[in-house]
Amino acid sequence: MAAKKIAPAEQTDDDTDDPHRPLVEVRDMSVQFGRQHVLRDISLTVPRGQTLALIGESGCGKTVLMKTIIGLIHPTKGDVLFDGADLSKLGDKELTRQRIRFGFLFQQAALFDSMNVEQNVAFPLRQHTNKTLGEIHRIVLERLDEVGLPETTLHKKPAELSGGMRKRVGLARALALDPELMLYDEPTTGLDPIMSDVINELILRTRKRYPVTSIVVTHDMHTARKVSDRVVMLFPIAHLKPKDPQMIFDAPPSRLDASNDKRVTQFINGEAGERLMEMRDLADSRIR
Amino acid sequence: MASGQGAIERHGNHRRSLGHGIVDWVTDLGEMVLGWVIALGDITVFCGRTLSWLVARLPRRETLMPCLYQIGVLSLPVVALTGTFIGMVLAVQSFSQFKVAHLETRLGAVINMSLVRELGPVLAATMLAGRVGSAMAAELGTMRVTEQIDALSSMGANPIAYLVVPRFLGCLLLIPILTLMADFMGVVGGWFYSTQILGIDNHHYWDNSQRFVSAFDLFGGLCKSLFFGAAIALISCHRGFHCDPGAEGVGRAAYSAFVNSFVVILMLDFILGISLDKLYFLLWPQGPTFL
Numbered sequence: 001m002a003a004k005k006i007a008p009a010e011q012t013d014d015d016t017d018d019p020h021r022p023l024v025e026v027r028d029m030s031v032q033f034g035r036q037h038v039l040r041d042i043s044l045t046v047p048r049g050q051t052l053a054l055i056g057e058s059g060c061g062k063t064v065l066m067k068t069i070i071g072l073i074h075p076t077k078g079d080v081l082f083d084g085a086d087l088s089k090l091g092d093k094e095l096t097r098q099r100i101r102f103g104f105l106f107q108q109a110a111l112f113d114s115m116n117v118e119q120n121v122a123f124p125l126r127q128h129t130n131k132t133l134g135e136i137h138r139i140v141l142e143r144l145d146e147v148g149l150p151e152t153t154l155h156k157k158p159a160e161l162s163g164g165m166r167k168r169v170g171l172a173r174a175l176a177l178d179p180e181l182m183l184y185d186e187p188t189t190g191l192d193p194i195m196s197d198v199i200n201e202l203i204l205r206t207r208k209r210y211p212v213t214s215i216v217v218t219h220d221m222h223t224a225r226k227v228s229d230r231v232v233m234l235f236p237i238a239h240l241k242p243k244d245p246q247m248i249f250d251a252p253p254s255r256l257d258a259s260n261d262k263r264v265t266q267f268i269n270g271e272a273g274e275r276l277m278e279m280r281d282l283a284d285s286r287i288r
Numbered sequence: 289m290a291s292g293q294g295a296i297e298r299h300g301n302h303r304r305s306l307g308h309g310i311v312d313w314v315t316d317l318g319e320m321v322l323g324w325v326i327a328l329g330d331i332t333v334f335c336g337r338t339l340s341w342l343v344a345r346l347p348r349r350e351t352l353m354p355c356l357y358q359i360g361v362l363s364l365p366v367v368a369l370t371g372t373f374i375g376m377v378l379a380v381q382s383f384s385q386f387k388v389a390h391l392e393t394r395l396g397a398v399i400n401m402s403l404v405r406e407l408g409p410v411l412a413a414t415m416l417a418g419r420v421g422s423a424m425a426a427e428l429g430t431m432r433v434t435e436q437i438d439a440l441s442s443m444g445a446n447p448i449a450y451l452v453v454p455r456f457l458g459c460l461l462l463i464p465i466l467t468l469m470a471d472f473m474g475v476v477g478g479w480f481y482s483t484q485i486l487g488i489d490n491h492h493y494w495d496n497s498q499r500f501v502s503a504f505d506l507f508g509g510l511c512k513s514l515f516f517g518a519a520i521a522l523i524s525c526h527r528g529f530h531c532d533p534g535a536e537g538v539g540r541a542a543y544s545a546f547v548n549s550f551v552v553i554l555m556l557d558f559i560l561g562i563s564l565d566k567l568y569f570l571l572w573p574q575g576p577t578f579l
Contacts, residue, residue, distance in 0.1 A: 067438070070442055071441075072438050072441055072442065092446055095444075096444040096445075096446065097444070099441070099442060099443065099444035100443075100444045102442060104438075104439065104442040104443075106435045106438070106439055107435070108434060108435065110434060110435040110436050110438065110439035111436075111439075112431075112436055112439070113430075113431075113434075113436070123443065123445075124443045124444070124445075127443065127444065127445050128444060173443075
């Protein structure tokens with residue numbers, strides 16, 4: 001009955017000979033669901049050690065881009081390379097080996113309802129390592145300590161936790177296998193300002209503690225400015241002309257305020273701008 | 289003049305709208321057929337992946353045991369209860385017909401044969417589809433909606449291997465036992481009502497049962513149940529995996545899992561009934577002699 005443990009992907013000679021190779025490379029990639037275009041001709045390179053913030057309006061495809069990077073969604077066109085490997089062309093076993101190198105903090109934490117906190121954090125360790133129960137318990141306690149959760153939460157079910165605690169358990173679970181690439185999907189959404197800052201600090205602390213590359217999807221400009229080295233802004237395809245690029249900003253966060261693009265300044269200042277006009281036009285057309 | 293022009297315009301609009309209507313109808317039909325083909329291909333791939341993971345890696349004890357408990361142990365009481373009543377209902381419905389022909393003592397044969405060949409397997413499968421299939425679809429659907437299935441994938445655990453294979457194995461291994469339970473309780477219920485309430489002679493009741501109900505009937509029923517169990521698990525898990533977002537999507541996944549499973553159970557019952565009859569006549573060409 002015991003499942004075989006899958007060893008993390010070993011570094012081959014090809015992998016190790018180029019330390020400057022970017023960890024994530026997206027080449028001319030498009031994603032379409034049925035007739036709906038979500039991402040169009042995206043090209044993006046994330047070097048090792050960088051923390052990239054992906055910002056943009058709701059529905060512009062930030063989460064889809066992040067899920068495509070780890071192979072949860074297959075691109076309709078183009079390539080997504082993780083450490084040189086095209087995930088869409090890998091078999092189940094090789095894909096599993098590569099995914100052990102990721103940590104993903106989901107928007108609602110996506111903790112397993114049927115398991116308690118300890119079982120949730122221990123899940124990747126039990127799946128992919130041959131560690132004893134004692135060792136796993138010790139690692140779980142360490143990870144919970146890193147995210148500031150007491151030992152008393154070990155036996156609580158996700159339904160008994162607050163939003164901030166669930167996010168922290170999700171972060172502890174994502175960090176369980178010491179990932180090389182951490183992906184955060186709106187880590188501060190739905191949290192109070194203090195808890196949002198706690199999560200931001202945890203992202204920074206994780207980066208200091210582990211040599212990790214991070215991609216943070218967020219609407220929260222405070223988070224984007226605080227945790228990232230680089231900000232990329234996407235714009236919804238529905239509001240673009242056919243040849244317009246979807247990535248409208250790609251620079252360090254310090255250059256956000258200097259941007260001449262009205263769409264960027266509106267977003268960072270939280271101004272409705274044309275959206276309000278569009279809503280009025282839509283309402284008028286319905287009345288007519 | 290103006291009214292004449294208006295009539296021409298209306299006539300033109302009517303023709304145009306009729307043309308558009310036909311085009312829309314053909315488009316809708318095309319989309320519907322395409323949807324069916326995609327769904328068929330999708331469930332075929334899903335079944336293939338489930339079977340390949342079943343061969344590649346057996347589930348762990350800690351993931352398999354809760355499934356066996358949910359599917360088998362918790363379903364036993366309801367299957368036993370419904371089985372008992374079906375046996376008694378068969379006795380009630382058949383008695384008056386058989387009494388007219390003075391064949392009351394053959395009631396045991398007809399009740400027990402109906403139970404082991406048809407009603408036991410179909411009843412156990414229906415109960416399983418209703419109790420377990422809907423719950424599996426709702427549970428997996430909720431996991432899909434709350435990104436728990438994506439979380440599994442992101443942690444390098446294959447969701448088919450982790451979630452579907454244990455449920456598939458649970459249904460496949462335990463439905464024959466549930467069928468046996470439905471058969472047994474149905475036989476007991478039918479015997480009780482026939483002999484204790486309707487007053488049919490106990491000896492003749494069992495003697496006729498023994499003469500007309502063969503081991504092949506029991507084997508056929510159990511064979512059918514394996515197909516039913518596999519269909520319930522695959523359809524329910526597939527519905528859960530392809531659940532639409534929101535509470536409505538989860539609800540739809542749960543009821544469509546039951547409805548689709550039930551339809552497939554009856555279709556399989558028909559096909560397997562014909563196949564098993566053919567096999568029976570191939571093995572015993574003289575056939576059964578009931579009356």
